[in-house]
Amino acid sequence: MPELPEVEVSRLGISPHLEGQHINQVVVHDSRLRWPVPDTVQQLAGALINRVERRAKYLLIDTTKGVLIMHLGMSGKLRVVPASTTLVKHDHVELKLQNGQTLRLNDPRRFGAVLFSQREELAQHPLLHKLGPEPLTEAFHADYVIEQAKGRTQAVKTFIMDNHVVVGVGNIYANEALFKAGIHPKRAAGRISKARYQRLVALIKETLLAAIEQGGTTLQDFTQVDGQPGYFKQHLLVYGRGGKMCMTCKTRLREIRLGQRSTVYCPQCQR
Structure with missing residues (x-):
């Protein structure tokens, strides 16, 4: 999708x-x-x-x-x-x-x-009125995320993919940003420090911007308007790489299901 x-x-x-x-x-x-x-x-x-x-x-x-x-x-x-x-x-x-x-x-x-x-x-409009802030705007920042996360025991990955919290952090980019931030995808959203959320927010923005610059991620159906594929797939560090070696520490990447979505992480790099 x-x-x-x-x-x-x-x-x-x-x-x-x-x-x-x-x-x-x-x-x-x-x-x-x-x-x-x-x-x-x-x-x-x-x-x-x-x-x-x-x-x-x-x-x-x-x-x-x-x-x-x-x-x-x-x-x-x-x-x-x-x-x-x-x-x-x-x-x-x-x-x-x-x-x-x-x-x-x-x-x-x-x-x-x-x-x-x-x-x-x-x-x-029913499709728009309950949406959270855009991730590439100033409205999406660590203090906002911490406030939304208070008391939440749900996994941080499903938390940042919740469109009521922030829009557009889909499965591919949630996997990638959490890996870069060194945060385990199953860690409780309400038990992450401000410093770690500051890093995660910055990396979500960085990852999304990089994907836009590369024309998106072509996995199955997506191509650009001119018919060209998106090239960000070549830069994926964990998504779609379950069972392969981590590019950072050479530990084998694990793949699990969270919120019915494929989730890939490094058990060594992500805590």
Whole structure:
């Protein structure tokens, strides 16, 4: 599933092609996504696209007539191509632009979403209103994390992956940041010192930024808007390496399940 860096890479890829353009038509070839594509998306015909934003893993196409909310789900991809380009299988929704280009959502598994909201109602949208702060902003800092962690006995890995605490720290990046910080993924969130949280917060930011710079992490389905793979996979230290040797101490990495997600750690480096 695309995580925050992959969604941010998609945003960076489509923004220059969309911002400042008018939408001629919203075409829904198949509305059967995670939730049925609502008829209200047709209100965007004739709208000017102001900007393309991101909140957590949601892309927000802000226009003069409302906001299109898009989620890539498990396998969604976005392409900007000439409107005359032949449709391919699983092209479900497209925004046809006045300049002759079109934005297409291709989603083989149909777990993606295309929804509509008025700008003034966006903050209270059911998908957005309970989300925690963005990890790459100043709102995400050690004091905030410590306050959220007070009294919590849950594992720190599932804690930092909780979107009510902070958004976008998906499984890949939680594994990597905890390894770099030397924190065992099963350690209780409420029993970690301020100094260690300061380091973890900094490393979460560093890891996410590095992944964005590398174009995301291509494991199965994700590619960039231009079709190129994300290259951060080449920099993974623990994720997907269960049973292999730690690159730091040569201890064999262990793989367990936490919160139903694969978790890889070094029993020597992480305490």
